[in-house]
Amino acid sequence: MTVAFVGAGNMGGALVERLCEAAWPVTVCDTDPLRQQQALAAGASLADTPLSAVAQLGPQDALVIVVVDADQCREVLWGEQGASFGLRPGQAVVLCPTIAPEDTVAIAQRLAGQGIDCIDAPMSGGPQRARDGRMSLMVAAPQAVVDRHAKLLAALSLNVMRVSERVGDGARTKLVNNLLAGINLVGAAEVLAVAERMGMDLATTLDVIERSSGQSWIGSDRMRRAIADDLAPRAHVTLLEKDTRLAVAAARSVGFEGPLGTHAARVFKDAAEAGMADLDDAALLSFLRRPAPRP
The missing domain is CATH 3.40.50.720 (NAD(P)-binding Rossmann-like Domain)
Known part of the structure; x- marks a missing residue:
């Protein structure tokens, strides 16, 4: 063949x-x-x-x-x-x-x-x-x-x-999977940004998370690279920006509005608009390390 x-x-x-x-x-x-x-x-x-x-x-x-x-x-x-x-x-x-x-x-x-x-x-x-x-x-x-x-x-x-x-069911399955991946990645980047502010060692913190209830494959994979400052693109920020956006739209099309998906999609959108679109999505840690804008 x-x-x-x-x-x-x-x-x-x-x-x-x-x-x-x-x-x-x-x-x-x-x-x-x-x-x-x-x-x-x-x-x-x-x-x-x-x-x-x-x-x-x-x-x-x-x-x-x-x-x-x-x-x-x-x-x-x-x-x-x-x-x-x-x-x-x-x-x-x-x-x-x-x-x-x-x-x-x-x-x-x-x-x-x-x-x-x-x-x-x-x-x-x-x-x-x-x-x-x-x-x-x-x-x-x-x-x-x-x-x-x-x-x-x-x-x-x-x-x-x-x-x-x-x-069409393959596409539906991929979107719900990637929405969860996006939520998990945003969560992993957020907690490591918090840990860093607390003065903790990020590699050690991730070691503990990987052996505890907070573990996720995408969190470990991306945050290990982020800690090493390895942002060579394997999966650009734009991909999960697209995928989470499509997943949220698919959920809304069947009348579902969840508490996390929309927020995760917004983080990827904001990171892309902040100049990280062509970086690996491990760059989410760098994005969340930034000081929050003053009101």
Whole structure:
């Protein structure tokens, strides 16, 4: 089986490396020259456009989209030189970005009109987990579609989470997961900022938290980097700003307004507007260390 990727950034690039190492034929389309060179070094072929990326796909092969948002997904599929113009019935689009459920459903319906399957498959866990197969892949699609592409899904992750047969439920699951991740990260950054004001050693404090009831994976992962002043972007602040915003909007669409999600989303928005948008989201500690504005 052949796989086409559009998007070979932190997550997409890790998946490209994983599949190439397993001897899958992979074609990559990415606009960033650095990502192109990394894909070549991994053993992938390059394509100039999404349309040319899918040119060599076989009758039951797939396109994996790993971009940032719904607008980019639509551009990949239906923009000038869009992949959908080269896809054929029986092939599938594996949709991995974190986007609103209604966008996932609309994209799937439009593809279905062309006889093309859509697998709603957002992912979570970060680049290293994607590279070694430990990331979560949240899959929602009809069973027959999943069965046809089971080998690819298993190659992408050892942790394929079968959510439902309803496209859109993968997106819904990812949003509630990322809302909790955002809440946990804001909480972890806040308590370490408090601990620092109290004169405590942050590394020791985090050691205790990791062995106590306040532990969270994202809190430990990001705050360890923040303490080391390692803000090289693995996941930009803009990503959880987008994801928490979409999650809060999804909650409101079903009449739910919780006490924490809105506040967490506001912290990410404020951090992005304060100039931290392109930093790793571990920068939240630096943001919360800042003195509060005077009234």
